[in-house]
Amino acid sequence: MTHPQIEIQSNEQSGSAVLTVSGEVDLATAPALQTALLAMVERGSDKVILDMAEVTFMDSSGLSALLAARDAGGEDFEMVLVVGPGMVRRLLETTAIGSLFTVFETLDGALT
Amino acid sequence: MTNMRDPSPAVAELLVALDGAPSYEILDETRRVVGRHHRLKRLSVYLQDHGGQTLRQLEGGEEIPIEYTAAGAAMDRTEVVAEDDTVWVPLAHRAEPLGVLELTNPDPGLRQSARALGLALGSALVSSTRQSDMVETTRGGGRLQLAATLQRAVLPSPCYVDKRLELSGQIEPAYDIAGDSFDYAVDHIAQVAVFDAVGHGLRAAILSALATAAYRYSRRREEPPEQAYKQIDEAVAIEGLPHEFVTGLLCRIDPDEMEATVVNAGHPPPLLWRQGNVEALDWVRPTLPLGLGGSPAEVVVELEPGDALLLYTDGIIDAAPLDGSAWGLERLVERLTSHHEAGSLSRFCRSLIEELKAYVGAELRDDATLLAVRVAG
Numbered sequence: 001m002t003h004p005q006i007e008i009q010s011n012e013q014s015g016s017a018v019l020t021v022s023g024e025v026d027l028a029t030a031p032a033l034q035t036a037l038l039a040m041v042e043r044g045s046d047k048v049i050l051d052m053a054e055v056t057f058m059d060s061s062g063l064s065a066l067l068a069a070r071d072a073g074g075e076d077f078e079m080v081l082v083v084g085p086g087m088v089r090r091l092l093e094t095t096a097i098g099s100l101f102t103v104f105e106t107l108d109g110a111l112t
Numbered sequence: 113m114t115n116m117r118d119p120s121p122a123v124a125e126l127l128v129a130l131d132g133a134p135s136y137e138i139l140d141e142t143r144r145v146v147g148r149h150h151r152l153k154r155l156s157v158y159l160q161d162h163g164g165q166t167l168r169q170l171e172g173g174e175e176i177p178i179e180y181t182a183a184g185a186a187m188d189r190t191e192v193v194a195e196d197d198t199v200w201v202p203l204a205h206r207a208e209p210l211g212v213l214e215l216t217n218p219d220p221g222l223r224q225s226a227r228a229l230g231l232a233l234g235s236a237l238v239s240s241t242r243q244s245d246m247v248e249t250t251r252g253g254g255r256l257q258l259a260a261t262l263q264r265a266v267l268p269s270p271c272y273v274d275k276r277l278e279l280s281g282q283i284e285p286a287y288d289i290a291g292d293s294f295d296y297a298v299d300h301i302a303q304v305a306v307f308d309a310v311g312h313g314l315r316a317a318i319l320s321a322l323a324t325a326a327y328r329y330s331r332r333r334e335e336p337p338e339q340a341y342k343q344i345d346e347a348v349a350i351e352g353l354p355h356e357f358v359t360g361l362l363c364r365i366d367p368d369e370m371e372a373t374v375v376n377a378g379h380p381p382p383l384l385w386r387q388g389n390v391e392a393l394d395w396v397r398p399t400l401p402l403g404l405g406g407s408p409a410e411v412v413v414e415l416e417p418g419d420a421l422l423l424y425t426d427g428i429i430d431a432a433p434l435d436g437s438a439w440g441l442e443r444l445v446e447r448l449t450s451h452h453e454a455g456s457l458s459r460f461c462r463s464l465i466e467e468l469k470a471y472v473g474a475e476l477r478d479d480a481t482l483l484a485v486r487v488a489g
Contacts, residue, residue, distance in 0.1 A: 026477075027288075027312045057430075059478065060310040060357070067355040067404075087430075094426070095359055095378035096398040096406065 005029070008036045014111045017045045022054035025062035033062065037069035037079075046076055049110045053084035062088075063097050070100065082107050120225035122149035123232050130236035135244035138236055139171055146229070150222040152215055157203065157233070158183060159211035162252045162264075164462070167211055170250050187212045188459060192226050199223055201230035205238035207458075208269040210247075259289035259317040266321045271458040272298055276367040279304065280458035281483040284427075284465045284476060291316025291358075292425050292479035295324050302367065303331050305340075306483050307360040307402075308379065308425045315356075322347055323358045323402060337362040337375040341399075341408035345377075348403030357403035361396075361423050365415075367487045372413040372421060377402045380429070380441075383448070384413065385420040385484075390445045418489030420457070422448070427478035431468055439471055457484050 006029035009020045017040060025033055040048050050066070052058070070079050080102045083089040089105070092098030104110040126145045133141045143155050158167035158176055167176040167183055178184035186193040186200035187209050193200045201213040213230050215222060222229070241247045248254075256264065263285065272279040279302070281294045291309030296302065305327050309319035326347035330340040340362050348358055359379040365372045374382065374393075378401035384391045393413060400406030413421070424444070432438040447464060461482045468480060 059426075059430075060308070060359070061312075064310050064355040064357070067357075071354065091426075094380055094398060096400050097378065097404070099400070 006032055008032060010036065010040065013049075013107075016047060016049050016111060018049045018051055018107070020051040020054070022056075024057040025052075025055055025065070026057065026059045027061045030061035030065045034065035034068050037065065038072055041069060041073045041077060047078040047080065048073075049080045049082060049107070051082040051107050051110075052088045053082050053107065055084070055088050056086075058088050058091055060095075063091065063095060066101070067097070078102065080104065080110050082110050119228035120149055120221050122146050122222070123225055123228045125149070126229065126232050130232065133236075135240040135246045138233075138240065138246075142233055146222065150219050152218040152222060153197075154214065154216035156214040157211060157237075158214065159203075159237075159247060159250045160187065160209060162256065168250055168252070170211075170246070183212045183214070190456075192230075194223075199226055201226045203230050203234035203237060205231075205234045206269065207271045207273040208238065209271070209458075210234055210237055257289065259314040260285055262314065262317040262321055263289055263291075263293065266293060266295070266324045268294075268296055271456075272296070273456070274298065276488050277302055277365070278457045278486045278488075279484070280456070280461045282458075282461045282465050282481065284469065284480040286312070286427065286477055286479050287475035288312045289314075289317055290427065290479040291320040292427065292481040293320035293324050294423075294481060294483045295327055296483075296485075297328075297331060300368075302365040302485065303363070304365065304423070304483060304485055305360055305362045306379070306423045306425060306481055307358050308427075308479070308481070309358045310356050310401075315353075319348065319352055319356060319358055322351055323360065327362070336410065337364050337373055338408045338410050341375050341377055341402065341406070344402045345405060349405065352403050357401040359401040363421065363423070363485075365421070365485060365487070370415040370417070370487065372415060373410050374413060375399075375408045375410055377406065377408065378404075380424060380426055382413075383422040383424070383445070385422055385448055385486075386416060387418065388449055388451075390422075390448045392441065392445070415487055417487065420484050420486035423483040423485075425479060425481040427476065427480035428468065428482060430478060431472050431476055431480055433471065433473050439468055457486055460484075 006023040157170040176183045182193045182195035183200045190202045199215045203211045293307045296304040307320045307323045309316045326344040330343040360377045362375040376396045376398040378398045381393045381396045396411045429441045
């Protein structure tokens with residue numbers, strides 16, 4: 001079996017809260033992503049940019065984590081996804097779950 | 113070797129005898145009835161293991177590999193195969209391969225009736241699974257984990273063939289079951305669906321079983337795919353945990369009108385396999401997965417004689433060896449376009465899955481499911 005790795009860093013760029021994730025988001029690592037996202041919601045952020053451009057693998061467990069943060073944030077909370085050109089983007093399109101978020105291909109796009 | 117018009121009286125007698133026999137006497141009863149009408153040295157039954165690689169003897173400890181053996185060929189091709197003094201007879205029930213019957217030194221009359229004998233015995237063995245664990249235990253059901261046991265419990269037969277339609281469904285489960293499922297019912301209209309529940313393990317198996325049951329509930333009320341989406345969506349939303357969902361494709365196929373009506377619930381679109389060419393039906397746009405309250409839209413796909421629709425889960429295209437690249441949609445499409453041999457859809461689907469497993473070379477990380485439906489050419 002594989003031992004998927006995930007790295008999550010939060011910082012602020014151009015006045016926006018940015019959560020940068022890299023590695024693999026699956027059943028084993030999605031809870032860490034969800035915890036990090038919920039922590040930002042609890043901190044009272046009204047907008048989070050989730051940068052997943054460096055995520056190499058994501059499955060439906062990752063999507064569940066995104067949905068959980070979106071619901072926890074409520075109507076005044078905006079979650080912006082940066083997805084890169086690869087698998088995360090394809091997953092969000094195939095499942096139509098991307099339609100529930102604001103999605104950009106690059107972080108620069110999300111920051112402007 | 114096969115004479116279906118005038119089978120041995122042993123076959124008629126066996127049909128009656130097996131209907132009244134307890135499952136644990138099916139084998140003895142068969143030996144007794146056949147032995148009363150024919151001369152033969154030995155009669156044994158082998159059932160296909162759940163792993164798909166081995167035939168396991170019923171009431172005996174012998175094992176025969178399926179690949180490269182006469183016994184395996186008889187089961188795979190649903191054909192009587194003679195090998196030296198042994199005749200291998202497929203045990204199947206309405207196209208579902210179950211195993212093989214071994215007849216050693218059968219007399220000519222028994223050789224003639226071998227196929228009919230296999231049908232009588234195959235039908236009794238399949239029926240027994242509704243009342244007894246004998247067949248499941250022999251097939252290795254006792255080694256399955258709880259999630260895999262639930263996943264298998266809701267699956268229909270993996271194959272269906274009639275003069276208008278051929279269907280094959282195969283699930284290769286991940287090491288930690290990932291909640292794939294498929295279901296179908298072929299009546300004048302054929303209804304087929306694949307499901308992929310979020311997560312892994314028992315929770316995922318429960319979700320996909322729930323989706324399957326809600327699908328059947330809707331189907332049996334003769335509701336169209338759009339309505340089926342709403343029934344399943346509601347069931348998953350109410351009974352699932354927050355943020356749980358199931359992706360899927362719901363298809364209604366009319367082999368007379370030659371059209372398929374498809375609803376895509378956040379799932380990879382179907383592939384249309386037509387005269388050796390493959391088109392990914394990307395225009396069968398997804399609405400949200402089941403459980404997330406999407407707005408389903410039915411899309412009509414016009415079919416031509418000989419067309420096949422291939423539904424799959426992302427476990428097929430995302431399957432990858434450790435630190436290697438994924439099998440990919442390109443490879444799946446390439447495999448379909450380069451396939452020219454005749455043979456059953458089910459054999460082809462199984463060979464695709466075997467190829468995928470060999471490519472990954474380890475336990476799969478996600479369930480990999482293929483469901484192919486072909487309308488007659």
